[in-house]
Amino acid sequence: MASLPILQFGAAGWTVDNLDPAKEFLEILERYGVKHIDTARMYTGSEETLGKLGAPKKFTIHTKAMGFFPKSLSRESVFKGQKESFEDLKTDSVSSYL
Numbered sequence: 001m002a003s004l005p006i007l008q009f010g011a012a013g014w015t016v017d018n019l020d021p022a023k024e025f026l027e028i029l030e031r032y033g034v035k036h037i038d039t040a041r042m043y044t045g046s047e048e049t050l051g052k053l054g055a056p057k058k059f060t061i062h063t064k065a066m067g068f069f070p071k072s073l074s075r076e077s078v079f080k081g082q083k084e085s086f087e088d089l090k091t092d093s094v095s096s097y098l
Contacts (some may be wrong), residue, residue: 015045047088056091
């Protein structure tokens, strides 16, 4: 039996000042069976917005280390970024941290 594809919302550039429309958008994602959200430290404000909306309680979150800068993928930098991601997302874990 073939499995259905996994739908994932890419939250790059998803920063909002007014959380009401964003909350509605997450409700639409839920209604249509989207269970995964992709974000990253590099997507300025995305993790914070998702955290304010409580998205980690309803969706599987995938986020990424900063990358692309000198020493940004050092052990120290990756763990610092992970801590900041978790704080912004208001969670203590994510499905994947790349």
